[in-house]
Amino acid sequence: MSRLSTEEIANQLVTPGKGIMAADRPSPAFREMMEAEGISHDRHSYRNWSELLFKAPNLNESVSGIIMTDEQVRMADAGGEPLLPQVIERDMIPGISPFKGMAPLAGSAGETVGSGLDGLRERLAEYADMGVGFSKWRAALQIGPGTPSYYAIEANAYVMAQVAALSQEAGIVPIVEPEVMLWGDHSIERCFEVTEFVLWRTFEALYVHRVDPEGTLVKASMVLSGSDCAEQADVEKVAELTVKVFKRRIPAAIPGIVFLSGGQSDWHATAHLNAMNANYELPWKLSFSYARALQREPMAVWANQAENVPAAQAALLHRAKMNGLAALGLWTDELERAAVA
Ligand code: 13P
Secondary structure, three states: OOOHHHHHHHHHOOOOOOOOEOOOOOHHHHHHHHHOOOOOOOOOHHHHHHHHHHHHOOOHHEEEEEEOOOOHOOEEEOOOEHHHHHHHHHEEEEOOOOOOOEEEOOOOOEEEEEEEOOOOHHHHHHHHHHHEEEEEEEEEEOOOOOOOOOHHHHHHHHHHHHHHHHHHHHHOEEEEEEEEEEOOOOOHHHHHHHHHHHHHHHHHHHHOOOOOOHHHEEEEOOOOOOOOOOOOOOHHHHHHHHHHHHHHHHHOOEEEEEOOOOOOHHHHHHHHHHHHHHOOOOOOOEEEEEEEEHHHHHHHHHHHOOOHHHHHHHHHHHHHHHHHHOOOOOOOOOHHHHOOO
């Protein structure tokens, strides 16, 4: 297979009206999530769920790429057919989360950094040979008294930039994910301030590591009121401040910014994305790379019952479609209701 350049892959991932599905919850975390939902699981449930997601009919109409775990890129479906080539045949780009979990950041007061740099060059080369087009690496930065610390922001920016440089060396598009988390009672203004600082430091690290912005995507959190803040900003305010912080700190050379949903409701994740695309002139594509906001509803419908697979896939397709419309600024509440009716 002749590979596309990182710039071409990055642009395909943010094809107008399409976004990314983040399916990279590792199997232990997936089982915990099912248990938390009160859904029983068996030893095949991770495979069954992955197969349901990856083989959902017509998903490629709104989904350009799928973020997978190491286990998933090597997984076969129930019939024994490898799943990764089937994702490519369905016209979606497979991506990898090569990270091996969050590790405590030594010397910090409970902050974290992603682990999994050892052997990453070799692993990325193997993934590229398998047809993987992009990688994702996350930083989880929590707003609180004295956090995120300057140290944690720098350490995470440096690690993300190393992963980005290694990814591009392998011909893989890095998706750099500096997540400022939703949890806490902070105001939206504080979230803005922290997000601006984090983006500034992240882009400086990418520059120092000679990462090519044209072949990079950013997976960003929105500027939101903390989940426990008494005053919750409305959709217009979230769109305004999110676009403002990106215009200040994300170069126009980046082809696209794809959001994480971060614990927002399905409706909010879609409405916020739509408001940004509908109301602002933007130098980059703004789309989605949601896990929970795409899969929460389908998982509830599925409930690990084989007979519910088509209904769960229909629920997934619906959320993907609504977010595809939001990536164009064409989503409305009426469309949301009409599709459900
Ligand atoms: P959520 O959309 O559930 O936040 O997940 C996105 C993701 O990939 C986090 O790394």
